Amino acid sequence: xxxxxxxxxxxxxxxxxxxxxxxxxxxxxxxxxxxxxxxxxxxxxxxxxxxxxxxxxxxxxxxxxxxxxxxxxxxxxxxxxxxxxxxxxxxxxxxxxxxxxxxxxxxxxxxxxxxxxxxxxxxxxxxxxxxxxxxxxxxxxxxxxxxxxxxxxxxxxxxxxxxxxxxxxxxxxxxxxxxxxxxxxxxxxxxxxxxxxxxxxxxxxxxxxxxxxxxxxxxxxxxxxxxxxxxxxxxxxxxxxxxxxxxxxxxxxxxxxxxxxxxxxxxxxxxxxxxxxxxxxxx
Ligand SMILES: [Zn+2]
Numbered sequence: 236x237x238x239x240x241x242x243x244x245x246x247x248x249x250x251x252x253x254x255x256x257x258x259x260x261x262x263x264x265x266x267x268x269x270x271x272x273x274x275x276x277x278x279x280x281x282x283x284x285x286x287x288x289x290x291x292x293x294x295x296x297x298x299x300x301x302x303x304x305x306x307x308x309x310x311x312x313x314x315x316x317x318x319x320x321x322x323x324x325x326x327x328x329x330x331x332x333x334x335x336x337x338x339x340x341x342x343x344x345x346x347x348x349x350x351x352x353x354x355x356x357x358x359x360x361x362x363x364x365x366x367x368x369x370x371x372x373x374x375x376x377x378x379x380x381x382x383x384x385x386x387x388x389x390x391x392x393x394x395x396x397x398x399x400x401x402x403x404x405x406x407x408x409x410x411x412x413x414x415x416x417x418x419x420x421x422x423x424x425x426x427x428x429x430x431x432x433x434x435x436x437x438x439x440x441x442x443x444x445x446x447x448x449x450x451x452x453x454x455x456x457x458x459x460x461x462x463x464x465x466x467x468x469x470x471x472x473x474x475x476x477x478x479x480x481x482x483x484x485x486x487x488x489x490x491x492x493x494x495x496x497x498x499x500x501x502x503x504x505x506x507x508x509x510x511x512x513x514x515x516x517x518x
Contacts, residue, residue, distance in 0.1 A: 238350070238384070238417045238518055240326030242275045243410065244317075247296050247330055247378055248495070249283025250395040253402045254331025254388075261407060269414045275324060279317060279378065282309050287396050289495055296330075300376035314378075321381045327354070327417055328385030329410060330378050333393040333402050335494040336503075337457040340365040340405050343387040344430070345372035345380045349423050349513040354416045355386055356428040361412040362405075366460060368489065368506065369430040386413075392457075395494055423516040431460070431487050431506035439502045440470060440478060449478055451492045451502060459489050459503075469502065 245254030258276040265274060278284070282291045292308035299314050321328065327350075340362060342355045347369065359365040368389075372380045379385045388409045393402040442448040449470035464485045470478035482505070490496065491503040 238327055240273045241417055242326050242328050244277050244279045244330045246284050247279040248289045249280050250287050250289050251333045252398045253333045253406050255284055256398055257331060257406055269418055271418055296378055297376045299381055300374040318381050328379050328382040329413055330387045331406060332387055332389045334389055334391035336391050336490045337459045338389055338391040341368055341389045343368045343370050343389055345370055345377050349516040350384050352428045352513040353423045353426055357416040358412040362408050367430045369432040422518055425515040427510050427512050429510050431508055433504050433506050435505040437502050439500045448472055459491050460487050462487055
């Protein structure tokens with residue numbers, strides 16, 4: 236594998252318009268700016284974009300776990316096609332996403348490899364305010380996990396089905412910083428990187444109809460990456476009572492009130508902040 240090849244996927248989720256427009260509108264300019272790189276631009280889930288939904292049959296970004304099962308459905312077929320494409324054209328994968336949560340500019344790594352740590356760290360240094368999330372994927376369900384090297388770009392808050400100028404320009408900055416890093420780096424030196432590692436999912440309180448019995452507390456809404464320690468109040472129930480939770484170590488919430496996670500009743504996730512040392516690595 237060489238870092239002189241990049242594959243940029245947009246629209247893995249059909250209602251996240253930022254990445255879809257980015258791959259269509261920026262192909263020419265990015266190819267002209269980085270002639271030393273071979274960059275492929277791939278619309279990952281065009282059928283879902285046509286109907287402006289996250290997916291047609293199944294979530295494409297969870298479908299790669301089932302590659303060997305020959306499951307039916309558009310996204311399962313698409314996952315097999317994209318896996319073949321990534322296998323035949325190995326390179327650094329960038330998978331573009333947006334979130335309705337107040338996540339700002341984030342890079343999500345699913346493979347703890349020195350190359351991924353180093354590239355993410357360079358991008359975070361170039362684009363101020365960028366945070367790095369480590370979200371290990373042992374089942375390899377995510378698109379980005381299909382390559383040894385790559386990361387998701389996740390920008391928010393953006394409503395679903397909206398092309399937001401701020402998210403678009405932030406995404407473009409992160410893409411350019413990544414391509415610059417791929418273009419500049421001839422080997423991977425040892426280094427350290429600060430990451431937020433996902434350790435726990437927190438679900439909504441439910442009533443006996445399995446409907447929400449509380450909502451995200453107004454003071455908790457939008458506080459992604461803001462440390463919680465000891466007692467805190469993530470929910471308020473419909474009688475107006477605040478619901479308390481407690482953590483014994485400093486943790487950092489992410490994906491607070493992400494619209495796409497309501498079907499799973501997932502309210503937010505908690506991360507540990509840690510510094511990871513990585514070894515030098517040849518390419
Ligand atoms: Zn997405």
